Amino acid sequence: MRGDRVREAGLLATVVALVAAGGVAWWLAAPVAANAVWAAADLVTLIPAAVWVVADLRAKRWGADLLAVLALVATLAVGEYLAGAIVAAMVATGRVLEAGARRRASRNLTALLDRAPRVAHLRTETGQETVPVEEVRSGQLIVVLPGEVVPVDGVLPDGGTFDESALTGEPLPVTRPAAETVHSGVVNAGAAVDVRASAAAADSAYAGVVRLAEQAAARTARVARIADRVAIWFLPAALLIAALAWLLSGEPGRAVAVLVTATPCPLLLAVPIAVTGGMSRASKAGVVVKDGAALEALGRASVLLMDKTGTVTRGRPEITDVVCAPEHDVAGVLACAAGVEQYSPHVLAAAVVRAAASAGVTPAAAEDVTEEVGAGVRGRAGGREVRVGRSRRAGLPAWARGAARRGRLDLASVLWVEFDGEPVAALLAKDPIRPDAARTMRRLRAAGIGEVRLLTGDRVDNAQEVAAMLGLDDVDAEVTPAGKVAAVAAACARGVTVMTGDGVNDAPALAAADVGVALGSRGATAAAQAADAVILDDRLDRLADAAEIARRSHRLAVQSAVAGTLLSLLAMLAAAGGFLVPVAGALVQEAIDVVVILNALRALGDRKARGPAPAAMVRRFESEHERLLPARAAVRQAADALAEGATPAADAAVRAACRSLTDQLLPHEQAEETELYPALATALGGPEGTVTMSREHAEIGRLARRLQRHVAEASGGIQPDQVDDLRATLYGLDAVLTLHFAQEEEAYFTLPST
Structure with a gap:
């Protein structure tokens, strides 16, 4: 070339x-x-x-x-x-x-091959023997060390925990019980595990992914x-x-x-x-298109297939809600939980540490920290024994049962925080939708993409929820790499098809599509090399930029x-x-x-007539959204606490929520109204672009003042006849705040790059 x-x-x-x-x-x-x-x-x-x-x-x-x-x-x-x-x-x-x-006549699959394991550790009578992976035969027992890629398909004698995102796209580690099958290409996310080989390396799942990518590239016209x-x-x-x-x-x-x-x-x-x-324009917008034919095809595309994990979603779990027992608060729980979790390499532990940092909470000093594989982390922090992980209790108190139900309803993983053996909080973890995803979908539709479908190896319920939130046309869930290639081939028969993904499991589908677009900033080199275009900075809205430019x-x-x-x-x-x-x-x-x-x-040239958004100011308010997590959680916690009636704990929770609103949330909303929204007028084409959000500010202020009057009337404590109206007020505030924050993150905090 x-x-x-x-x-x-x-x-x-x-x-x-x-x-x-x-x-x-x-x-x-x-x-x-x-x-x-x-x-x-x-x-x-x-x-x-x-x-x-x-x-x-x-x-x-x-x-x-x-x-x-x-x-x-x-x-x-x-x-x-x-x-x-x-x-x-x-x-x-x-x-x-x-x-x-x-x-390109063919695509470089070097990254796929480089990631493939070269050696395996055979279990012998005297210990372990490291041999080339090609020498492993079905029936042999191998050892997979922490962080290693499983070299061959096999069965787990004792179970284990694995990061399967390379093959399925599922961001959360999966715990496999004894006697269950594990596929090559996944990463051991726990302690060393034994695997009884059920296939040779050449016949295993990962080798199949490589062959699929080669075949798809060869037959791409x-x-x-x-x-x-x-x-x-x-x-x-x-x-x-x-x-x-x-x-x-x-x-x-x-x-x-x-x-x-x-x-x-x-x-x-x-x-x-x-x-x-x-x-050239696409490159300036952060999308490297590898050849002109790909840009021409992107300009005529009518079908878009998208991977979910890491493409439409962030690709890593985040703590989205903290549900505390009535006598505990979010800041205290996060401090102790992050104190012990900061010593764990687990992906959910990192989510807990990030949640504490976003909320402005400093992790408590911890000691005697140990990790129980597949169960959680325990240690001493804040003068008590702290455990974070899966619940092993037979019975849960009422608040915890409600938290567990919220996790099921929200399709979230639940991490339990225990102090001295008693549950004090539930941390709800999800792989959140990217804030720029909804705006990107609207722009892609406007650019001429008539059909948008989700194509993912993740669970059906998660995939359907994401598709419904973004207004996508269809969902194919729990799809294997081979299934993705077949779906892409079928879509190509209907019209010029774009496939977007970021993982190793997406590489064959990217190669098979008329235009493959990879999000390449997180080191997913296999996907990037199999694709026709690469988004460099991990922002999904760059896809809309590229489509409009093309x-x-x-x-x-x-x-x-x-x-x-x-x-x-x-x-x-x-x-x-x-x-x-x-x-x-x-x-x-x-x-x-x-x-x-x-x-x-x-x-x-650039056709954009609107001016740029004030990037520094947008980033300031975006970071404030993250720090306001405890204040927002306090509102929901106060409403939940009133379920037990006008108790002293409920009174304390309501007053804490009122203080959070008065001291933190309302000043933030006022600053947005007087500083951020006027500054966004140019980028939005006029002041009318923020009218709806300003109306939500007014509603937040109205409900906050109502809460303040409730607290003023309850100088001696919350009265029984206040409970129903207080709960309605607090739940209303929680709903409006949740919607308002989501709208701002989608509509405004993605503007500096558009």
Whole structure:
């Protein structure tokens, strides 16, 4: 590929030098020398151009290059050397521009192969023996150390915990019981485990993923260039006009003039310029498109298939809710939980530590921390024994049963926090939808994507929930890599299909799609190398940027091709009538080129009329949202505490919620109203863009004042006749705050990049 680019650049440099040298010779009154040099430029281009055409014809393709070769031959045959040299310069220039717009014949699967295990640890009578993975046979017992990739498919004698995201996309570690099957390619997320091999490495699941990617890449057809699609009818038309001009006039020069005028420079130059301009714009937007054919296909796409985990969702679990026992608060629970979890490598432990940091809580000092594989972490923090993990209690108090039900209803994993053996809080963990996902879906629909489907190896209920939240058309859940390839193939039969993913398990589907788009910032090199485009900064809305840019570039390319071709047809008719000699025809064609190239160069411009969002201010309020987690949780906790009636614990919870609202939430909302929203007016096209959110601010303020009046009336403690209205007020506040925060995160906090 690099050698081809060097040769094509060298050809252009040589042709330009010869054309210039011929011009100098002509200026020095040496027409014979000038013609000889121009003829050399023609020949230098004709030889490789003929090779390109022969290769295309062997592949049963024919298009714009064939007409260029005919024009080069015709100018040499009748002695129109200057016209031939001009055509040669245009052909060489178009070839260089298109060098960066060629679909790869095959894709690099190095990352998939590099990740595959090279060795396995065989369990022997004396301990372990490390052998090449190819030597493992079915029935042998192997040891998989913590953090290692399982090398072969097998059965677990004693069970284990695994990160299966590479194959299924599921972000949470999965605990497999004894006698259950484990597949190669997953990572041991717990202590060392034994695996009884059930297949050799070549027959295991991970090897199948590699083979799928290879097969999908091999059968992916090249998307036809716009230039070739136009040339299918333009070439016969040009040859017919040239033949009729010669036949009717008896002058071969008219046929040559027609062919020179018909040289498809709008196709050879303007289309690649529009495409490469779009590639440049996409690169500035954070999306590297590997070739122009991919950009053209993206501009015509009608179907989008999306992986869920790591693509539509963040790809890692986050603590979304903290449900505390009546006598405990969020900050205290998070401090102790993060204190012991900070010593664990578990993905959920990292989520707890992040939740504490987001809430501005410092982890408590912890000691004697130990981890129970598949069960949780325990240690001493804050003067008590703290345990975080799965519940092993037979019975739970009422508040905890409600928390467990919330976890089931919200499709969340529940981490229990225990102090001295008693449950004090439930941490609800989910892989949250990306805040920019909903906006991205709307923009993709507006860009012409008519069908959007979720294609994931995750559970059906999780996938359906995500699809419903984003308004997607359909869901295929619990799909294997082979199933993804089959789904992509079926979609490609319906229209130009884009597949977006980020994991090893997505690589075959990315390779099989008309356009594969990978989110590549987190080191998912296998997906990035199998894809046609890579989003560099892990923002899903870059996909919408790329689709909009590709659609506009495609439109400009088509405009340039069609307008240039129609103008060329008029020029051909003039040449056929004897009004244009070959050199004049070449110059007219050059004028046509200037017009269509200027139009194509518009692909480098930015159509956005709205101004940028104030990035620093948006980031400030976005970080405040994270720190307000305890304050928001206090509202829900107070409402839950009132379920027991007007108890002292409920009174304390209500007053704590009122203080959080007064001291933290309301000042934040007021600052948004007076600072953030006016600053967003330019980016949103006017102040009307924040009217709905301002109305929600007013409702939050109204409910907060109502709560304050309740507290003022209950100077001696919450009264029984206040409980029902207080609960309604607090639950209303919780609902409005949840909706309001989600809307801001989706609508405003994604603006700096759009």
